[in-house]
Amino acid sequence: MAEKSILDKAKKIFENFLLRQGSRKTPERFSVIDELYALPQDEHIDVEGLFLLMRNKGYSISRATIYNTLDLLVECGLAVKHQFKDKVALYEQALTYKHHDHHVCNQCRKIREFSDERINLIKETMGKELSSAITSHSLVLYGDCQIPNCKNLKLV
Structure with a gap:
């Protein structure tokens, strides 16, 4: 809130x-x-x-x-x-938005946010390699839920 x-x-x-x-x-x-x-x-x-x-x-x-x-x-x-x-x-x-990336579960659809400085290093490296001043990026990882007793899990 x-x-x-x-x-x-x-x-x-x-x-x-x-x-x-x-x-x-x-x-x-x-x-x-x-x-x-x-x-x-x-x-x-x-x-x-x-x-x-x-x-x-x-x-x-x-x-x-x-x-x-x-x-x-x-x-x-x-x-x-x-x-x-x-x-x-x-x-x-978005007012207090700090850049983050997302993980989305294929099964339960739960969205988790994460940040990792290594992604910024990749962004900088690729910017140099591509001769581009990269200003933003979007990364979404998709995976299958392995949370025990996941309350979001929808049985198919």
């Missing part, structure tokens, strides 16, 4: 972004940012999951509003969008 000062900063950034775009500052849009930033910082959520979460909390909001708002949040740097193997877009907070 984001602390209040982070949420306030995110809302101010979003408000300024909407003003620059000439877009409306609707309560529904700000409720999406409230709920995204209320999630644990390492949680990834899809539109359907966010829609159900918000409906269960009593919000009256459409999936289209959630889709459109998440796109705006990605555009202004307040959310990161990931497309993993199953092709469902997942979103996470």
Whole structure:
């Protein structure tokens, strides 16, 4: 869960972004940012999951509003969008985002974040080899769940 000062900063950034775009500052849009930033910082959520979460909390909001708002949040740097193997877009907070990579279980779909300095060394080495100033990368490792009694495991 984001602390209040982070949420306030995110809302101010979003408000300024909407003003620059000439877009409306609707309560529904700000409720999406409230709920995204209320999630644990390492949680990834899809539109359907966010829609159900918000409906269960009593919000009256459409999936289209959630889709459109998440796109705006990605555009202004307040959310990161990931497309993993199953092709469902997942979103996470980005205001205090520190680069990390992901491991996705093929069986239970659990997503785990990790960072390893060796990956940055590879990035730098490949940048030199390719004569490129590499500015970003994305690494997703896929594997089969071997967590004993994994609560996420879906039996096929």
